[in-house]
Structure formats: C-alpha cells, structure tokens
Amino acid sequence: MMTRRRRDPFSLWEKVADAVGRMREPWQSHRRASRTNPHPNPSPVGEGNCAPLHLRHVLTARGKLLFLLPLLALLAGHALAVEPDEVMKNPALEARARALSEQLRCLVCQNESVDDSEAPLARDIRLLIRERIREGESNDQVRAYLVSRYGDFILLKPPFQADTWLLWLSPALILGLGLAAALYARRGTPRSTPALTAEEEARLAALTGDRASAGSPLPLGEGQG
Amino acid sequence: MIVEIGHFALVLALAAAFAQTVVPFWGARVGDDGLMAVGRNAALIQFALIAIAFAALVNAHLASDFSVLNVAENSNSAMPAIYKIAGVWGNHEGSMLLWVLILAIFGALVALFGRGLPRMLRADALAVQGLISLAFLAFILLTSNPFERLIPAPFEGRDLNPILQDPGLAIHPPLLYLGYVGFSIVFSFAAAALIEGRIDAAWARFVRPFTLVAWSFLTIGIAAGSFWAYYTLGWGGFWFWDPVENASLMPWLAGTAFLHSVAVMEKRDALKVWTIFLAILAFSFSLLGTFLVRSGVLTSVHAFANDPRRGVFILAILAMFICGSFALFAWRAPMLKQGGLFAPVSREGALVVNNLLLTTACATVLFGTLYPLALEQLTGQKITVGAPFFNLTAGALLLTACFAAPFGFSLAWKRGDLLGVAQRLTLALIAGAATAAIGAAWLGGRSVFAPLAMGLGVFVIIGTAIEVVMRAWRPGLALGAALSRALGLPLSFYGGALAHLGVGVTLLGLSGLGFGAETIATLHKGAPVEVGPYSVTLNSIEQRVGSNYTEAIAPMTVRSGGVAVAEIAPARRQFASREMTTTEAGLKTLQFGQVYVAIADPAADGTVPARLYWKPLVTLIWLGAAAMALGGALSLADRRLRFGAAVRAKAGARQLAQPAQ
Numbered sequence: 076m077m078t079r080r081r082r083d084p085f086s087l088w089e090k091v092a093d094a095v096g097r098m099r100e101p102w103q104s105h106r107r108a109s110r111t112n113p114h115p116n117p118s119p120v121g122e123g124n125c126a127p128l129h130l131r132h133v134l135t136a137r138g139k140l141l142f143l144l145p146l147l148a149l150l151a152g153h154a155l156a157v158e159p160d161e162v163m164k165n166p167a168l169e170a171r172a173r174a175l176s177e178q179l180r181c182l183v184c185q186n187e188s189v190d191d192s193e194a195p196l197a198r199d200i201r202l203l204i205r206e207r208i209r210e211g212e213s214n215d216q217v218r219a220y221l222v223s224r225y226g227d228f229i230l231l232k233p234p235f236q237a238d239t240w241l242l243w244l245s246p247a248l249i250l251g252l253g254l255a256a257a258l259y260a261r262r263g264t265p266r267s268t269p270a271l272t273a274e275e276e277a278r279l280a281a282l283t284g285d286r287a288s289a290g291s292p293l294p295l296g297e298g299q300g
Numbered sequence: 301m302i303v304e305i306g307h308f309a310l311v312l313a314l315a316a317a318f319a320q321t322v323v324p325f326w327g328a329r330v331g332d333d334g335l336m337a338v339g340r341n342a343a344l345i346q347f348a349l350i351a352i353a354f355a356a357l358v359n360a361h362l363a364s365d366f367s368v369l370n371v372a373e374n375s376n377s378a379m380p381a382i383y384k385i386a387g388v389w390g391n392h393e394g395s396m397l398l399w400v401l402i403l404a405i406f407g408a409l410v411a412l413f414g415r416g417l418p419r420m421l422r423a424d425a426l427a428v429q430g431l432i433s434l435a436f437l438a439f440i441l442l443t444s445n446p447f448e449r450l451i452p453a454p455f456e457g458r459d460l461n462p463i464l465q466d467p468g469l470a471i472h473p474p475l476l477y478l479g480y481v482g483f484s485i486v487f488s489f490a491a492a493a494l495i496e497g498r499i500d501a502a503w504a505r506f507v508r509p510f511t512l513v514a515w516s517f518l519t520i521g522i523a524a525g526s527f528w529a530y531y532t533l534g535w536g537g538f539w540f541w542d543p544v545e546n547a548s549l550m551p552w553l554a555g556t557a558f559l560h561s562v563a564v565m566e567k568r569d570a571l572k573v574w575t576i577f578l579a580i581l582a583f584s585f586s587l588l589g590t591f592l593v594r595s596g597v598l599t600s601v602h603a604f605a606n607d608p609r610r611g612v613f614i615l616a617i618l619a620m621f622i623c624g625s626f627a628l629f630a631w632r633a634p635m636l637k638q639g640g641l642f643a644p645v646s647r648e649g650a651l652v653v654n655n656l657l658l659t660t661a662c663a664t665v666l667f668g669t670l671y672p673l674a675l676e677q678l679t680g681q682k683i684t685v686g687a688p689f690f691n692l693t694a695g696a697l698l699l700t701a702c703f704a705a706p707f708g709f710s711l712a713w714k715r716g717d718l719l720g721v722a723q724r725l726t727l728a729l730i731a732g733a734a735t736a737a738i739g740a741a742w743l744g745g746r747s748v749f750a751p752l753a754m755g756l757g758v759f760v761i762i763g764t765a766i767e768v769v770m771r772a773w774r775p776g777l778a779l780g781a782a783l784s785r786a787l788g789l790p791l792s793f794y795g796g797a798l799a800h801l802g803v804g805v806t807l808l809g810l811s812g813l814g815f816g817a818e819t820i821a822t823l824h825k826g827a828p829v830e831v832g833p834y835s836v837t838l839n840s841i842e843q844r845v846g847s848n849y850t851e852a853i854a855p856m857t858v859r860s861g862g863v864a865v866a867e868i869a870p871a872r873r874q875f876a877s878r879e880m881t882t883t884e885a886g887l888k889t890l891q892f893g894q895v896y897v898a899i900a901d902p903a904a905d906g907t908v909p910a911r912l913y914w915k916p917l918v919t920l921i922w923l924g925a926a927a928m929a930l931g932g933a934l935s936l937a938d939r940r941l942r943f944g945a946a947v948r949a950k951a952g953a954r955q956l957a958q959p960a961q
Binding site for chain 1 (some may be wrong): 533534535539540574629644652656657659660661663667668671674679681682683684685686687688689690692693694696699820821822900909911
C-alpha cells in the first residue's frame with residue numbers, strides 16, 4: 076500500500092483508481108465508469124458529457140465542480156463536503172483535521188480542496204486523516220503519509236524543493252527585474268529640469284508681473300491637475 | 301432557413317473582416333482617404349452581419365430547433381426561456397460567437413465615435429481590430445461552427461448543464477466578455493500607435509474611455525462570477541485561484557495597471573513605452589485566457605490531444621498576436637519620445653510602484669498557473685499550485701499595492717512630499733492599525749490575514765476620504781467655498797476615489813472570512829442549531845416539481861436571540877435529463893453578512909445533513925467590486941473623457957491644458 080506505482084502517463088489515475096478500489100461497495104460503479112475514461116479530468120474540448128462545460132471553464136471557477144457531477148449522479152445521497160458523521164468529537168482534533176484537509180487537493184477534482192470536495196475519494200481522505208490523527212500522529216506525519224501515497228500532487232501548497240524553488244522565488248525575481256528595469260529607464264534622464272537662465276528668469280518675471288498687475292491670481296483648485 | 305441565413309451572415313462577416321483588415325491598412329500606407337474610410341464601413345457592416353448570425357442562433361435556441369447540433373446538445377424544450385437564451389453562450393461554439401459579437405460591437409463603436417481621431421490612427425486601429433476578428437471568425441467557421449445541422453433531428457435536446465441553469469449564466473459571461481474583449485480596442489490602438497511610431501496625450505485621452513468601459517465590465521463580470529460560485533457551490537467559496545479564474549484575473553490586473561499608467565500618460569505625457577507595453581499585455585492575457593480555457597491544456601495535458609484542431613488553431617492565433625505585437629513593440633517602441641520628467645516621490649512615481657506591484661502579481665499568477673504544466677512536460681513530476689501559494693505570493697503583492705494606494709492617491713504630480721502625505725494620512729494610519737490590533741486580539745491569533753485585511757480596508761477607506769476632503773477644504777475655508785470647490789473637482793477624480801473606496805470595502809469583506817462561523821450538523825425538525833450569533837431551525841422537508849427538475853426543499857427559520865429574523869429555503873435539485881443534482885443554498889443577508897445554509901439529500905427519517913455558515917461582512921466583497929466598477933463609470937462620465945473629445949481638447953489644448961498643469 077505504501078509503495079508508489081510506476082510512473083506512466085496515467086500514474087495519478089492509477090493511484091486514484093487504487094484508492095477508489097479500496098472503498099466501499101457503492102463506489103464500485105464509479106470505478107468502473109472511470110476505468111473506461113482513462114483520465115479523471117473532463118476534457119473541455121472533447122465530445123460527450125463535457126461539451127457543455129466549456130463556458131464554465133472559460134468563465135468561472137467551477138470547472139472543478141463539473142467533474143463532480145458524474146460522480147454525484149452515481150452517488151445520490153452523498154452531497155456535502157464534510158458531512159456530519161465525519162466530524163470528530165474532540166473539537167481540537169477536528170480543527171486539526173479541517174486545517175489539514177484544507178491544504179490538500181481533491182485528487183479527482185480540478186482545484187478543490189479535500190475539505191470542500193464532495194467527491195467520495197475526498198471523503199475517504201478526510202476519514203483517513205481523522206483516523207491517523209486519532210491514532211496520535213502529528214500533522215506532519217499525516218501529511219508525509221499522504222505525500223508518500225499520492226505524491227506532491229496532493230499538496231495545494233507546493234513544497235519548497237529542487238523543482239519548485241523557481242516557482243516560489245518567481246515573485247521576488249520578477250519584482251526585482253521590474254525594479255531594475257524601472258531604474259534602468261530612469262538612468263540618463265536628468266534628475267530635474269535645468270535651472271532657468273537669467274534671460275528666462277527675466278521673461279518669467281515680466282510675464283508673472285503682467286499677470287499680477289492684471290489682477291487675476293490663480294483661482295483656488297488650480298494646480299492640482 | 302434562418303439558421304442558414306445566420307451561417308451565411310457569418311461567412312460574409314469573415315469577408316467584411318478581411319476587407320477591414322486589408323483596405324484601411326493599405327490606405328494608411330499610401331495616404332488614400334477613400335481607402336482608409338473603408339475601415340469604418342467595414343466595421344459597421346461586420347457588426348451588422350455578426351449580429352444577424354447571433355440573432356439566428358438565439359432564435360434557433362428559443363425555438364428549440366434540434367436539427368441544429370448546438371441546440372440539440374445544449375438545450376431542451378422544457379427549459380425556461382431565459383435559460384434557452386443564456387444557453388446560447390453556455391457552450392463552446394456559442395460563447396465564441398458572443399466573443400466575436402462583442403469584438404464587433406467595440407469595432408463599431410470606434411467606427412462611430414472615432415470621427416475626431418487622426419485618420420491614419422483610426423484606419424490602422426480598425427485594421428488591427430479587423431485582423432483579430434478575421435482570426436476568430438475563421439476559428440469559428442473552421443473548427444467550432446455553431447450552425448452545424450444534425451440530420452435527422454432528435455426529438456428532444458440533451459439539456460443545458462444544470463449548474464448553468466442559473467440567472468448567473470445570463471449575466472456573468474456577457475459582462476466578462478465585454479471586459480475581456482474590450483481590451484482588444486486598447487490593443488488595436490497600441491498596435492496602430494506603434495505602426496505610426498507616434499503616441500501622445502490625445503491617444504491616451506481617446507483610449508481611456510474604452511479602457512474604463514472594459515475594466516468596469518471586467519470588474520463587475522468577475523465579481524458576478526465569484527458571487528455565482530459563492531451561492532452555487534454549497535460551501536460559500538467565492539475565489540479559488542482556479543486556472544479559469546486566473547485567466548480572467550490576469551487581464552484584470554494588467555488592465556488595472558494600464559488604467560493607472562494611461563492616466564500618467566494623459567496628464568503628464570510620461571511612461572509612454574510602458575503604457576503601450578501594458579496595453580499589449582492586457583489583451584494578450586485575454587487571448588491567453590481564451591487559449592488556456594478553450595484548448596483545455598490547463599484542465600489536462602491529455603485533453604489537448606482530444607481535439608488538436610481547436611487547440612492548435614487558438615495557439616496559432618495567440619502566437620500571431622502576442623509575438624507579432626511584441627515584435628512590433630521591440631521594433632518601434634524605442635522611437636517613441638519620452639516626455640514628462642518626474643521625481644521618484646511623486647504621483648507618477650507612486651503609479652510606477654502600483655504598476656510594478658500589479659504586473660508582478662499578474663506575472664506570479666501566470667507563473668503559478670503554468671508552472672505545473674511546464675514541470676510535468678519537462679520532468680514528469682506532477683505538482684499542484686493551489687490557493688495557499690497564490691495567497692502567499694500574489695495576495696501579499698496585492699495587499700502591498702492596497703497599502704500604497706492612499707499614498708499614491710494623495711501625492712502631487714511631478715514632485716511629491718511623502719512626509720506631508722504621511723502626516724495627512726496619520727488619522728487613517730492610526731485607525732487602520734487600531735482596527736488590525738483589535739481584530740487580532742479578538743481572534744487571538746487564529747488568522748493573520750483577517751485583521752490585516754480589516755486594518756488595511758479601514759486605512760484605504762479613511763485615507764481616500766481624507767484626500768477627497770482635503771481637495772475641497774483647507775482649515776480656515778468657509779463651508780460654502782469648500783462645497784463649491786468640491787463641485788468643481790473633475791468627475792474622474794471622484795471616479796478614482798470611489799474605485800479606491802471600493803478596494804477598501806472589498807478588503808473589509810475579505811476580512812470577514814476570519815470572523816465567521818461554521819456548523820456541520822444533521823438537522824431534525826424543530827430542533828434549533830446554532831451558527832455564529834444565530835440559530836437555525838428546520839421546519840419541514842417538501843418535494844416540489846419545477847419546470848425541468850424536481851427538488852427537495854427544506855424551509856428553515858433563522859432566529860436571533862429567540863426572535864425570527866428570516867425564512868430561508870435551501871434545496872437540492874434533481875435534473876432528470878442529465879441525472880444531475882445541484883445545491884441551491886438558502887441565503888439571507890443580515891447587515892452586511894449572510895446566513896448561508898446548504899443541505900445534502902434528506903434522509904428517509906425526515907432529517908437532513910446540512911452545512912450552516914455565518915459569514916459576516918461577506919456581501920462587502922461584491923459591493924466593493926461594484927463600487928470599483930461604478931468608479932470606472934463615473935470617470936467615464938467626465939466631460940473631458942467623452943468619446944471624440946480627444947481632438948476638441950487638442951484644439952484647445954494650448955489655452956486649457958497649460959494653466960491646469
């Protein structure tokens with residue numbers, strides 16, 4: 076159970092199917108249905124069930140919800156994310172479980188956390204988390220177990236490691252680049268406009284003198300642009 | 301027959317788009333006024349033709365003509381008329397048709413109101429607009445034809461996806477597309493300016509109204525989508541950093557940055573190159589979003605292969621416009637003359653900071669969205685970049701931008717006085733810090749974000765208000781004089797102030813997340829369940845039959861301290877045509893917060909599992925967005941920004957502009 080499967084194009088799916096296979100009877104139908112479709116995500120350009128989903132994909136966040144629908148159809152009766160019967164009696168432990176499951180990705184949905192997902196697999200993971208917490212494991216141990224089983228894919232927050240440091244540092248790098256570009260663009264431009272020459276001063280004095288004598292001071296509110 | 305007319309009109313529109321692309325562009329090169337004027341007529345004709353095509357498709361949906369494949373797959377005769385219409389854009393083909401319709405509307409607006417523009421600029425801009433139209437019309441006709449027939453016609457349609465059967469579908473996509481596609485005008489004008497190698501304040505003045513229109517619609521469109529998600533999903537989430545949402549957020553961020561930098565260009569003739577760059581960027585993100593979503597690369601790498609024709613076609617369009625425009629930019633931008641010097645601490649400097657933060661946030665969102673895709677292609681490693689990443693990175697950048705907003709809003713042009721501004725904002729700073737401290741103490745460290753957002757929200761609101769007051773009133777000024785000064789301030793100033801207030805209000809709404817309550821329980825009839833300051837009692841469970849669904853509905857009473865304050869009725873809807881179920885949350889707005897109840901399928905023993913939430917201040921999230929969009933509209937109403945004002949203003953520029961600066 077702890078061993079990771081060989082990597083192939085559908086490795087994730089293998090894991091999902093494996094997990095689903097361990098579930099209780101009613102979900103067998105889901106497994107069968109899924110086997111015929113080798114990828115857990117609906118294809119927004121494909122034919123069939125997913126065709127009407129395009130708009131949602133371009134427009135809103137609920138792409139993830141759409142994938143749940145076929146599951147829901149097969150599983151009438153399971154319709155909430157965290158369900159009353161899952162909740163642990165100890166509120167401190169339950170809070171830990173919730174906090175953990177909020178940081179995990181539902182493996183069959185596009186971008187929903189295990190905490191928010193209505194998918195049976197997400198429920199299974201939520202129950203698993205609670206079971207492990209009840210057995211006294213720390214948050215890190217539970218997380219490590221899930222990562223060993225499902226890979227980094229299950230973590231909504233990617234770990235900082237060799238293949239993600241670029242991702243994590245990207246905002247700082249981009250901001251730094253932008254700053255450098257802004258400073259570079261300023262280079263060469265004069266710090267301020269050069270001081271007026273004596274001739275210009277004289278002309279200005281003449282002009283402003285005229286204006287003052289004409290009795291038209293700048294009205295209030297001017298100069299604010 | 302009507303369907304064939306629509307199809308034919310679409311083909312003719314393609315021809316019109318071709319004429320609009322080639323003729324005015326050629327005319328501008330050889331300096332022929334007659335050829336340049338063709339662009340105007342072609343744009344109007346193209347709009348009329350696409351409108352006919354769109355009307356034909358709407359008609360087919362309304363009439364439930366199942367001999368049209370698009371109707372048979374996405375409609376059903378039992379659906380209410382509003383969903384039959386909304387269903388037109390509730391699918392790939394129809395939504396692409398809406399896309400080009402809105403593109404044509406904007407083209408027609410330029411044709412109608414661009415009379416005051418320099419002829420060459422208008423001709424080139426219309427030519428670029430025509431090219432975009434040409435590409436997408438070809439895409440529709442070659443790979444996604446909504447008028448395809450299905451013979452023999454089925455007796456009944458497959459029905460629209462139940463989650464889409466919601467008023468949200470009628471509102472959200474058109475608004476969002478008006479924003480998305482509205483940036484095409486900005487793009488076309490940027491490209492035209494680059495082709496000409498000339499850009500000035502008049503350009504900015506003409507482009508700004510279109511930017512405001514596009515930005516306001518995009519803002520309200522995203523907010524509408526977020527609200528739709530909120531009440532449909534059943535747990536009250538409203539933003540998920542989903543790739544699809546990110547696709548709409550990126551043009552918004554780039555567009556917001558553009559809106560700010562184009563103001564600098566209009567007022568101070570500075571930041572020209574950067575403004576052009578942002579103009580290209582904003583629409584490039586719109587195109588990128590279209591590609592990401594339409595091709596399906598984001599949902600799944602494998603989905604891309606399912607229909608390579610569509611994906612590759614959009615990729616080609618994307619490459620053509622983005623690479624083409626950036627190549628043009630690299631070639632021509634160095635020729636643009638820079639004007640308007642400014643000190644680092646000034647309104648301009650603050651807007652540069654704003655632009656830096658917004659574009660970095662935008663780039664971070666892009667990076668985070670595409671990184672897993674690239675990583676999987678390169679190493680085979682699958683990772684998830686989810687909400688926690690975006691909250692920590694883009695979220696932090698945006699909060700910083702919010703903090704900077706009142707400072708920038710209060711700084712003077714050219715050379716500002718940061719210390720003076722900080723003094724003016726002292727009250728706001730203190731109020732914000734105090735709010736954050738109280739919030740943090742209240743929560744006892746449970747959330748860092750909530751008190752921070754609340755403090756920031758208060759700071760932004762008060763800081764903006766201070767600036768509005770200070771513009772009109774200085775100590776010692778009589779009230780009447782202050783009022784008349786306030787009335788004399790330009791509308792665009794009030795628009796900006798309102799938009800900034802909206803940002804503060806949205807921050808307050810977001811901070812409410814940390815103060816909410818959640819109860820997960822099995823509800824029994826007559827037994828109250830506590831959620832936050834309220835108690836909710838299940839009254840009964842009823843079965844009802846709707847137009848094309850059946851639903852289990854659970855009326856409940858919300859009480860506060862024993863007094864009934866609201867009746868809500870969450871429901872589960874069963875759609876037979878697709879064997880799908882949707883959750884209809886029971887919602888009640890109390891003050892600015894909401895009581896939110898979602899139920900699961902009722903059990904046989906008359907109980908129902910439910911999730912109950914108290915979400916304080918949550919409505920402020922969308923009210924703030926509405927204020928931002930309204931701010932955009934208010935700026936749009938400013939006399940100086942009316943369509944076509946560019947040239948009149950230019951004529952009088954010598955007299956008017958100089959004292960105003």
